[in-house]
Amino acid sequence: WYQRRVHGARKGHKPSQIGVRLRDSNGIPQVSAITGKKILRVLKAQGLAPKLPEDLYYMIMKAVSLRKHLERNRKDKDAKFRLILIESRIHRVSRYYRKAKKLPPAWKYESATAAALVQ
Numbered sequence: 001w002y003q004r005r006v007h008g009a010r011k012g013h014k015p016s017q018i019g020v021r022l023r024d025s026n027g028i029p030q031v032s033a034i035t036g037k038k039i040l041r042v043l044k045a046q047g048l049a050p051k052l053p054e055d056l057y058y059m060i061m062k063a064v065s066l067r068k069h070l071e072r073n074r075k076d077k078d079a080k081f082r083l084i085l086i087e088s089r090i091h092r093v094s095r096y097y098r099k100a101k102k103l104p105p106a107w108k109y110e111s112a113t114a115a116a117l118v119q
Helices: 002-010 015-026 031-035 039-046 054-072 077-099
Strands: none
Touching (some): 002 015, 015 039, 031 039, 054 077
16 A cells, blocks of 8 residues: 555645545555654655645635636626635745745745646
8 A cells, every 4th residue: 555655646646635545445544543654744755745735736726716717707706705815825825835944935826827836
């Protein structure tokens, strides 16, 4: 199962997806209980950790999909409001990650280039 984790990361799966797969198919409830390390730390040791933290990645994906929705439905006021909330959350979380040195100090979220970040 150890190789499966690394293989899943090479395929582009996120750490939480690897954990769900191990739980569902192999019956491993907590990887850290067996190895003493969390999945992300094992992937970092192998050099397979994702460039963006997972929560930030999914927030950016949500903002990109909401922006795409707003291009088609310009009058959707609620979606516009939710996009503002999501993007403010992205800015707040990215500020935390820059301080924690998980992102480069010059990293900045821009809505125009966000789609390229989550490709």
